[in-house]
Amino acid sequence: MNKAVQLPDPWSIPLDQIDVSDPRLYENDAWRPYFERLRNEDPVHYNPDSPFGPFWSVTRFDDIVAVDSNHQVFSSEPTIVLGDLGDKIPAEMFIAMDPPKHDVQRRAVQPVVAPKNLADMESLIRSRVVDILDNLPVGETFNWVDDVSINLTTQMLATLFDFPFEDRHKLTYWSDIAAGAPEITGGDVSEEERYAGLMDCLQTFTRIWHERKGREGNSFDLISLLQRDPNTADMVDRPMEFLGNIGLLIVGGNDTTRNSATGGVLALNQNPAEYDKLRANPGLIPGMVSEIIRWQTPLAHMRRTAKQDIEFRGKQIRKGDKVVMWYLSGNRDSSAIENADQFIIDRANPRHHISFGFGIHRCMGNRLAEMQLRILWEETMKRFRFVEVVGAPVRVKSNFVMGYSSLPVKLHR
Numbered sequence: 001m002n003k004a005v006q007l008p009d010p011w012s013i014p015l016d017q018i019d020v021s022d023p024r025l026y027e028n029d030a031w032r033p034y035f036e037r038l039r040n041e042d043p044v045h046y047n048p049d050s051p052f053g054p055f056w057s058v059t060r061f062d063d064i065v066a067v068d069s070n071h072q073v074f075s076s077e078p079t080i081v082l083g084d085l086g087d088k089i090p091a092e093m094f095i096a097m098d099p100p101k102h103d104v105q106r107r108a109v110q111p112v113v114a115p116k117n118l119a120d121m122e123s124l125i126r127s128r129v130v131d132i133l134d135n136l137p138v139g140e141t142f143n144w145v146d147d148v149s150i151n152l153t154t155q156m157l158a159t160l161f162d163f164p165f166e167d168r169h170k171l172t173y174w175s176d177i178a179a180g181a182p183e184i185t186g187g188d189v190s191e192e193e194r195y196a197g198l199m200d201c202l203q204t205f206t207r208i209w210h211e212r213k214g215r216e217g218n219s220f221d222l223i224s225l226l227q228r229d230p231n232t233a234d235m236v237d238r239p240m241e242f243l244g245n246i247g248l249l250i251v252g253g254n255d256t257t258r259n260s261a262t263g264g265v266l267a268l269n270q271n272p273a274e275y276d277k278l279r280a281n282p283g284l285i286p287g288m289v290s291e292i293i294r295w296q297t298p299l300a301h302m303r304r305t306a307k308q309d310i311e312f313r314g315k316q317i318r319k320g321d322k323v324v325m326w327y328l329s330g331n332r333d334s335s336a337i338e339n340a341d342q343f344i345i346d347r348a349n350p351r352h353h354i355s356f357g358f359g360i361h362r363c364m365g366n367r368l369a370e371m372q373l374r375i376l377w378e379e380t381m382k383r384f385r386f387v388e389v390v391g392a393p394v395r396v397k398s399n400f401v402m403g404y405s406s407l408p409v410k411l412h413r
Helices: 032-041 062-070 102-112 115-134 146-159 169-179 191-212 222-227 239-252 255-272 270-282 282-296 368-383
Strands: 046-047 055-058 301-306 310-311 315-317 322-326 386-389 404-406 406-413
Touching: 032 406, 046 115, 055 062, 062 301, 062 310, 062 322, 102 115, 102 222, 102 239, 115 146, 115 368, 146 169, 146 222, 146 239, 146 368, 169 239, 169 386, 191 222, 191 239, 191 386, 239 255, 255 282, 255 368, 255 386, 255 404, 270 368, 282 368, 301 386
Parallel strands: 055 322
Antiparallel strands: 046 055, 301 322, 310 315, 386 406
């Protein structure tokens, strides 16, 4: 932990003073005992006074599934992050909508990750992974986040959007600032920088939309899919809705894969016996990918807002209350997942996790994320005996994105 940061002792402070919205818990990788105490002593926990306002924390696996599956009572509107978005950029996106509008907009872009499309993408992803890995320095220290995780996912995003390849670094930047403001997730992106960046994003994609309009062919990029669906064909005329959905697709297509690609390297280094298992049997990779996604939990939480008064697990939740499902806590719930605090790459049921959410908002691109990570590890294991972590990871300051900005590594053949 950063020595300059003094966090309260999770075991001795009064329960009502536990504030799991504090982004320093995640930046310093100190969150586990706070959630362990909440799961044990107060699994539906009320925080009356946080920097993000009062909110309920739901921390057990089965309770999270119950909330996530009940959009009739627990609404995704107006936003799915802990903090409120404010009036300056009132972006709308289908993940922060309820049916029927949610279903219509999600359906428009769903074909991009249809099984046939994924099968067609596999060879492209593999060729890019091979190119990235073959150009890495062996025996020298480099930042895995920049050179592998971001490089791979930004190339894939550019393909999904048919975005100018030479400008793809902008996609990473827009993803980082979209939910990086202090009042939204506890990040450190200023309001001015966020506004300027997102307006640039909106202008860029508005131009791409109009350039692509009426283009011949049957493209499966995300912009063309939105244009072809009659329910979203005029979305560009609703700028905040257009920006919101573009932002959602950028973050959704980026953060899960990017941070799991880094988290997996760290987890294997922290658990050398599991790395030995992997070297002995690379056939474990598909199950290991699911375990990495559980272990990393790329998005720490999703928020809902109560549409009515309801008694839930003995607690009285009022209409309008924020209800936060802490996915990273549910993924450490030993009453639902055996040995939940251990990283085990050959679990019997590795997909039994909630990193992708549940119900109507379950992650649309989950199979694409799994495929990218599977290919990354298949090709990594063909080339390198050991991706060695040689320094401390630098984690993102956020109570939402469980991410990394740096992981120094050295490759060994």
